[in-house]
Amino acid sequence: MYTEQVTERFKKPRFMGEIQEADSTGEVGNVRCGDIMRVSIKVKDDRIADIKFKTYGCVAAIVSSDYLCELVKGKTLEEAENVTSKDVIERMGEVPAIKTHCSVLAQDALRKAIKDYRKKCD
Numbered sequence: 001m002y003t004e005q006v007t008e009r010f011k012k013p014r015f016m017g018e019i020q021e022a023d024s025t026g027e028v029g030n031v032r033c034g035d036i037m038r039v040s041i042k043v044k045d046d047r048i049a050d051i052k053f054k055t056y057g058c059v060a061a062i063v064s065s066d067y068l069c070e071l072v073k074g075k076t077l078e079e080a081e082n083v084t085s086k087d088v089i090e091r092m093g094e095v096p097a098i099k100t101h102c103s104v105l106a107q108d109a110l111r112k113a114i115k116d117y118r119k120k121c122d
């Protein structure tokens with residue numbers, strides 16, 4: 001069902017956790033399955049200096065979140081906002097079609113965190 005690459009990443013995610021004293025966090029739920037995703041970010045010079053995620057979710061949600069974090073770390077907030085679930089799935093290699101909706105969770109949580117960060121800075 002999942003590729004070896006996805007299975008290995010699931011066993012050893014690199015960005016799982018929560019940033020203490022994060023500049024912002026975003027939390028969303030997936031209405032289709034009830035799973036929850038929380039993304040915390042640290043911002044420096046308008047870039048994602050650090051990012052972590054915590055989820056109550058499936059393998060696809062965990063792995064796609066980990067790859068999203070990898071993709072956006074170091075990017076400007078605008079660049080990070082423009083990373084899509086399609087980019088994440090490309091990075092993952094392959095995801096069962098029934099699981100593609102799971103890859104949207106972290107993206108939504110990240111966008112929410114960025115939105116809240118901008119609100120705080122206005």
Ligand code: FES
Binds near residue numbers: 030033059
């Ligand atoms: Fe809920 Fe994948 S089944 S996020």
